[in-house]
């Protein structure tokens with residue numbers, strides 16, 4: 001039913017090359033012949049599997065929210081925490097922006113994303129198509145900001161750190177969170193974006209001059225085409241600025257103001273990178289003794305306690321990835337400015353890497369939120385967020401937006417003077 005016609009003419013979203021997508025057999029993939037970007041994944045044609053898994057993830061997320069996640073006990077006193085306890089804790093301590101970020105990434109967006117995805121896939125199944133393109137565009141846009149799996153790893157790091165000072169147990173909600181995240185990740189492996197897009201109808205509306213537009217460019221003899229930046233539909237370039245007939249996004253040949261917006265975001269993130277690393281992100285109180293830790297001392301503490309794998313994860317996520325993103329984007333911006341043709345494929349691959357791993361830097365923010373929620377035993381053991389954490393979260397979010405606003409096709413245009 002949803003087997004897509006696989007001779008479609010497509011434009012690679014990373015390098016812009018217009019090419020014919022070959023017929024892809026089951027469990028095979030198709031890559032861009034110029035930059036190696038995956039154009040058709042092994043899950044092509046599937047709708048029922050991602051729908052069932054997304055439903056399972058949503059159903060498991062409900063008990064993960066209402067049931068307690070963790071219980072800690074120290075010197076006869078005990079505390080339990082829920083998925084939302086960290087958000088409340090940060091808010092109470094006066095870190096309203098951090099509480100909002102944690103609340104959005106770990107609680108609100110997973111629900112919105114899963115409900116949206118289920119709505120889109122169910123509509124395809126039932127043959128209801130109006131406005132599904134617009135809904136799917138928003139669902140795909142939310143994906144990088146929905147960080148359930150990163151929150152789970154944050155919970156695990158916090159759990160390991162707590163075990164060093166207090167007794168800690170995983171409760172029903174914690175196991176449901178683990179199962180919900182597993183179902184979500186499985187759903188992601190079964191979801192093929194192009195299958196959904198190709199199952200959606202196109203809307204043709206007349207503009208104020210009575211012209212019907214934009215038309216899909218499928219023949220090789222068609223005039224210059226532009227690819228929708230959201231759903232990758234190839235349409236006639238004459239209609240730049242009008243709405244995409246499939247997903248209703250405004251059509252642009254390249255993302256508007258991509259270079260200047262990305263450069264501004266990277267500059268702001270560089271400035272905030274200094275306080276994010278120099279200022280403490282967390283203050284821990286143990287028997288009246290107060291100790292503030294920065295990002296790097298947090299990693300050293302994990303090493304000191306022989307938690308090597310966790311130390312490596314946190315070191316990569318908090319120190320290496322933000323720096324890689326900032327330096328990588330600066331390199332890409334400078335190379336584009338100079339019209340350089342050196343290492344174009346390498347640069348494009350590097351961009352895909354930093355785009356994929358970028359959101360993992362939020363681990364430290366989630367660790368702090370869990371510790372703040374649980375470690376509240378007065379002078380005996382207490383955790384408080386510190387100002388460096390806000391600067392760090394800002395760096396992560398600014399660099400995440402920068403990878404969204406940057407258009408890798410500009411790097412490929414630059415040497416040709418396009």
Ligand SMILES: [Zn+2]
Nearest residue numbers: 012015032035
């Ligand atoms: Zn390509």
Ligand SMILES: [Zn+2]
Nearest residue numbers: 228231244247
């Ligand atoms: Zn579109």
